[in-house]
Amino acid sequence: MHFDMVIAGGEVIDPGTGRIGRFDVGIRDGRIAAVDRALPTGQAAQVVDASGQFVTPGLVDLHTHVYWGATFWGIEPDPVAARTGVTTWLDVGSSGAYNFPGFRRWVVEPSQSRVYGLLNISSIGLTAPTYELANLDYADVALATTVIGQNRDVLVGVKARIDALTTRGTGIEPLRRAREAADRVGLPLMVHVGKGPPPLDEIISLMRPGDILTHCFTGHSNRVVDERGRILDYVKRAWEEGLILDIGHGSGSFSFATGEAMLAAGYKPDVISSDIHQLSIQGPMFDLPTTLSKFLALGMTVPEVIERATVRAARAMGKPELGTLAVGAVADVALFQLEPGNYTFHDVFMVPRSAKERLVNTRTLRAGQVMAPTLEQPLHTWAHR
Numbered sequence: 001m002h003f004d005m006v007i008a009g010g011e012v013i014d015p016g017t018g019r020i021g022r023f024d025v026g027i028r029d030g031r032i033a034a035v036d037r038a039l040p041t042g043q044a045a046q047v048v049d050a051s052g053q054f055v056t057p058g059l060v061d062l063h064t065h066v067y068w069g070a071t072f073w074g075i076e077p078d079p080v081a082a083r084t085g086v087t088t089w090l091d092v093g094s095s096g097a098y099n100f101p102g103f104r105r106w107v108v109e110p111s112q113s114r115v116y117g118l119l120n121i122s123s124i125g126l127t128a129p130t131y132e133l134a135n136l137d138y139a140d141v142a143l144a145t146t147v148i149g150q151n152r153d154v155l156v157g158v159k160a161r162i163d164a165l166t167t168r169g170t171g172i173e174p175l176r177r178a179r180e181a182a183d184r185v186g187l188p189l190m191v192h193v194g195k196g197p198p199p200l201d202e203i204i205s206l207m208r209p210g211d212i213l214t215h216c217f218t219g220h221s222n223r224v225v226d227e228r229g230r231i232l233d234y235v236k237r238a239w240e241e242g243l244i245l246d247i248g249h250g251s252g253s254f255s256f257a258t259g260e261a262m263l264a265a266g267y268k269p270d271v272i273s274s275d276i277h278q279l280s281i282q283g284p285m286f287d288l289p290t291t292l293s294k295f296l297a298l299g300m301t302v303p304e305v306i307e308r309a310t311v312r313a314a315r316a317m318g319k320p321e322l323g324t325l326a327v328g329a330v331a332d333v334a335l336f337q338l339e340p341g342n343y344t345f346h347d348v349f350m351v352p353r354s355a356k357e358r359l360v361n362t363r364t365l366r367a368g369q370v371m372a373p374t375l376e377q378p379l380h381t382w383a384h385r
């Protein structure tokens with residue numbers, strides 16, 4: 001049997017198929033052609049020795065900002081993909097209706113990594129750091145639904161940032177409009193929470209099963225646990241009914257205290273995403289493998305964190321064919337080393353936790369092609385801290 005590449009001898013972690021253990025992965029024509037205990041390597045054009053490493057589906061990052069050069073937050077996806085294993089990026093609301101055409105033409109189309117988007121209910125998107133919903137004229141439901149309707153190959157849902165600054169003076173009305181847009185196009189709504197008002201109960205009451213609550217382990221006023229660290233009843237109810245809880249670490253939205261309270265009570269997040277952008281890439285978030293390593297430090301297992309950054313993220317964005325090494329799937333693959341050492345990770349409040357291991361990406365394949373390391377753009381003038 002001919003293969004373009006065989007990734008041999010690695011520890012496969014593919015929660016989507018349930019395949020976890022020592023397997024060889026054969027790739028042909030950009031797709032997974034075979035996964036077996038021992039594949040014949042004689043006719044393989046290339047053999048990659050993965051012994052001592054994890055072989056996972058390319059990571060699917062459910063919360064990112066990759067609209068470089070036209071928004072406050074955006075970074076370039078490909079250089080980061082090549083060194084982190086992220087092969088699919090969901091850009092959440094960097095573009096709104098007015099600047100979506102540029103996002104499509106200058107980011108989605110030329111990128112080697114795969115980029116999808118959620119359209120911001122604010123037609124100016126995230127051009128500026130905040131206040132995008134403080135002017136209701138920008139929350140144009142008809143325009144947003146038209147743009148989504150014309151770009152369903154790229155746009156998989158609606159995004160709204162609902163916190164005290166983004167909505168300053170407009171209350172819950174922007175979220176009502178985002179709800180209406182999502183209902184009209186029949187796609188999920190991702191809502192960012194942080195500091196209220198609006199308060200969390202009012203926000204959750206407008207969310208539905210299949211919607212995504214991002215920044216779910218925030219330490220700010222709209223956190224999902226009470227003063228004593230117990231999950232709020234209405235959050236638990238909405239979660240049980242199918243609301244998706246997503247991490248979105250970012251520069252302001254991950255608290256070890258909230259995370260530890262939730263995990264101690266047996267509540268693991270549905271999806272672990274980075275919220276990578278101009279500020280968070282400088283730390284303490286850094287990148288998705290670092291974020292996953294923090295959850296290892298909190299006691300989750302490697303298969304558990306990989307599941308939440310591959311197949312579960314793919315399902316949440318309505319792309320169940322991604323985030324898996326199933327035979328026939330596109331060969332988006334990542335290799336990781338679990339490096340032992342003495343590490344200190346920080347949450348966004350610079351609270352430290354020590355760890356004995358971290359996940360380090362060693363190779364990233366997109367549709368069977370190794371992604372070459374490329375130079376990253378320097379940070380924008382406003383992002384230096």
Ligand SMILES: [Zn+2]
Pocket residue numbers: 063064065092248250275
């Ligand atoms: Zn974000």
